[in-house]
Amino acid sequence: MNAIEVNHLTKKYGNKTAVDDISFNVKKGEVFGLLGPNGAGKTTTLRMITTLLKITSGSVKIFGHDSVKEGRLSRSMFGLTGQYASIDEDISARENLMIFSRLNELSRASSKQRTQELLTKFSLVNSADKPLKDFSGGMRRRLDLAVSLIDRPALIFLDEPTTGLDPRTRTQMWDTIRKLVAQGSTVLLTTQYLDEADQLADRIAVIDHGKLVKIGTPEELKKQIGGTKLNFTINDNSKINTAIKLVKDQLGESISVTGQQLSATLHNIDQLAPLLVALQKVKIAISNLTVQEPSLDDVFMNLTVGKN
Structure with missing residues (x-):
């Protein structure tokens, strides 16, 4: 399954x-990335999958359960962290986690235990009782993710989880996501950061203008757009034409x-030695x-730029 x-x-608006007619599957235990430029349809797709937005046509199943016909059951199987924090800014991290734990029908004792576990897991113990106005962007994102994991969902949706974070905090979030997967979670994330998709995703679906234009592992996508880039400079200007x-x-x-720099494509690295x-x-x-091997930047440019 x-x-x-x-x-x-x-999804249509008038x-x-x-x-536009998107189909894909996400395997258990993988990180699946939805990659595309702003306005490509990533968040709209995610909102339909998570039942936050009504589907115009098509279907979604979460662990085999139809998200429309069995909405309550399918929603109980995942956690969602959106682009904007769902936490209450007027109370502390500990109080947020306690409230959401109780909303998830945990007993008071279980809520206290789960809150402490999550504060420890996300390195928020020392700031647990401080006002959220003193939290950095990275701390807020970690707390938001912690809230979505209260009932230990097997599936986690992350909508652009590192937008606006500094490089160090982004790396910390990546490590957190990797640990979740190592513990058995399945993750679907939307991102516009190519390095993030390359670092985290087992497979990537590239979306542009509402359409699914390509799907595969990062390595497969890189191979599909062409070979290795070769660049070098001709020292003697008079020999450029030769x-x-x-x-x-x-x-x-x-x-x-x-100028004197030449760029070409190697379809096989074995072509390099005879050329030299x-x-x-x-x-x-x-x-x-x-x-230089192809990068996800090359994939992204090849699949989305100039396709308007």
Whole structure:
């Protein structure tokens, strides 16, 4: 059984289609990322999956349970941390966790125990009784995540969990998410940060203009957009045309030229050594040689930019 099954999910507002016939599954125990630019439909998709937004057409199943027909049961199986904190700013972290624990129908004793566990887990013990106005952005996000984990859900939804956080706090949040998965949780996260998706996600769905344009592991997506990038500088300006012809003959690819710098694509890393030998034979000296594997930045640009 999959943790989530999304089939032909669509959301329309009048004549505008915000999410257009999206289908995907999320396996138990994986981190699944929804990646896309602002306004792509990530949060709308997440809100439909979590029953916060009415589905126009299509269906969602949470651990095999239909989110519309069995809404209460499916909602009991997941925790949600949105872009904006759901915590009460006028009370302390401890009081927030106690209140939400009681709302989750824990006894007073169990609520106290669970609150202390979560304060410890998210490194909030020393600030547990301080006003939230003294909390940093990272502390607020950790508390918000702690609230969503009170009843130990097997599935956790994170909507842009590190937006607005500094690099150190983002890294701390990544470590927290990894620990949750290591303990058996399934995570679906939306993000516009390419490095975040690359660091955390086992599989990624790229969404643009409400459509699912590609899905796969980070490695699969990188391979699909092309080979390894090769860049180097021709030391002797008079030999640039000769070098361009030689590179085209060797690689069979068009190349990019900026001043004395040449850029080309290697479909196989084994193409590099023969090319360097060929350049040496005709006494073309080069410098600043770099070989770069495709990144998620390349995937993102390739799949979303210029597709309007």
